[in-house]
Amino acid sequence: MPHKGQDHKKIAKIKRGTLLISLILLLFVTTFMAVVLGAASIPLKSALAILLPPFTGLDGLFKGVEITEVQRGIILQLRLPRVMQAAIVGASLAVAGAVFQGLFRNPMADPYVIGVSSGAALGAVVAMLTGGTLFFAGFTAVPLFAFIGGVLTITLVYYMSRVGKVVPVMTLLLAGIAVSAFLSAVVSLLTYFAGEKLDQVVFWMMGGVGGASWARVTAMLPYVIVGFCCIYYYAKELNVLLLGEETARHLGVNTERVKKILLAAASLLVAAAVSTSGIIGFVGLVVPHFIRMLVGPDHRILLPASSLLGANLLIAADTLARNIIAPAELPVGIITAMVGAPMFIYLLKKRKKLRYFNTR
């Protein structure tokens, strides 16, 4: 009998490994596709020659290929940072979604559920309307204000939902929804008076990774890396928290501290994503569910796999957004919602296999 148990474990391990490796390979493919495809058509060979740096020793293959400085600029300064930003934002949203769903033990939770997005939106709209051209740590005024708005909101929600010394997740969820609704109303009010800046505001809120630059990518990166590391460190705690807060405490999880850290880390990811790319829906909702269906709820695999799939998904969606009505662009939020919503409904229909909240 123990032999059979070993087999079971081995199979699970192989399954997890295969998933991660194929998602990484897929990431290379989507990245390459995204860099090659675009309004300005660049031959495949030129693109390869630009992307594969000389030190790989492969430059010999592309000797005859002509590369213009414009092509180099488009690929290295426009498309590549854009793909990077899409990957980072997609991964952040997916991981934050997984964390919120686990923390709230609620399959409907998404990265925006506790009001981070509305707070960030308010910050962004304020920045746009005041027309500030502030620069700080690589952020222009809009991302900076959005980031501050998001972080302030989650802090407010957290302290609002305190009951005595503890913060019950249900209260947190409800407070988040209430604050979110209020801030959305304020955003709508401001939008109403936006005047000639209405286009800019609306376009930002639809979400998109346009205007990406290496500076922005490198500015986001530290926040995102810190957020990811914190969250992954507590992957096991997240598993135990799925059994319920009280059980988690009985099993030795310092629930209040872990909740606070996870909440802060996930909010950091969301704030970074929203501040640079606006509100992009459904990535954080659908991706973790999809991974759960494949490998179960264990956060040790769910978190990295979700981040990879989220990155893939947003790169692909952004490529579509750039190319579908080229040379114009669609906001990527529209693509993710149009793909994500039907997919989510499909998942709901297959609820029995949702590997999460089984209705008893």
Added chain:
Amino acid sequence: MSLNLRVHGLSIGYDSLPILDDMNFNLQGGEMVALLGPNGAGKSTLLRCISKALEPIKGTVFFNGREAGSLSAAEIARQLAVVPQDTGVDFDFTVEEVIQMGRFPYDKGSRKNKTNNESIVNSAMEITGIFSLRHRSAATLSGGERQRMVFARALCQEPELLLLDEPTANLDIGYQWELLDIVLRLNREKRVTVIAAIHDLNLATLFFRQFILLAGGKVLASGSAEEVLTEENILASYGVQASIFRHPLHGRLQVSVGKDSMSSMQKKVRDGEKRVHVIGGGQEALSVLEALWEKGYSLSLGPVSREDSGYHFAHFFDIPVIENPPFSSISDEMCKEHLKLMQESKWIVLPPISFGEENLRNLETMAEAMAQGIPGIVFGEQAEERDFTVGKAASFLERLKGQGAFFVNDSEEALACMKNNEIHKKTD
């Protein structure tokens, strides 16, 4: 592996409304205590407070003399495990994954006991009989299986103090027994201190030697079964009349409740005019008495000794009974009394009791009453095997047959016989 627990001045409540007020008790390491009390008495609340799931309003819990508040969650989880009341499972971990989480308090610190983990998890699954289910999704388990899974997880924590909140509520009697047996073994072999909130008092007296009875936010009584399980305490805490007696098989105290409601309810529908007199006692008579009582007949009984189960039955339901002093034969006076009871009855029933020299006079009295026109029913099955009078009883039975007694094989036949003859009489 045992832990001293001290609860000092503990007041606990929700929304500052105290549920438990100024609780004080000490538990020596290796003790095994059943926590009793009615619904809402605060059993779960007390356990939750000991496990630090709930902050007390005031007071302190000490583990081995150390204040619980000064210990980290992981430190506590290495000493104390909780098996809560059944909680729903709404995630899709496998049973094994859930049980492995019992090792969580040991995982974070050092990596070296990783290999140890697997054998601990496996043995916990084997002890609780859930090994074969280990690859199933926890969400698909039945209530009993889930309870055993949670218990296995608690075992993985290698606790020195085990808190059980209604651990047997969802289990069938087989698993109830098995689970409490495991608890008992843990307590005896590893000196694990155990506190279990438990509703089934009779199950509690089988496995526990010490009791704490909660009522009205206080400890109403604590100590041995004899000290705690008294009729007054049961009435004061649970609000029901109870009869306390020793179990005839294992001698532990048993609590039987509902005497009032049972007897008063059944008195109303009982027709005093249609009384049936049952001769003799013992287990054989008891089944006949129960069947007649259930059908609404009023009864009288005799003669039986004080230790007889028939006597307890008569006492419980306030039925007229002739008491026969132990180890003595039936006196003339008793015979007279017996005859009087028979004369007042509509029927005389002779259950399948054994016959000895001592109780032959009862048969004689029955014959006398039948001669006066009271109909009799005799359970005739295997009469020879019950006859310890070298045939004397047999001749009495022959005589009763001659007097027109109905011979039946079981209670059902007896009831049918009584019913048929009533109808017959009415049509006369």
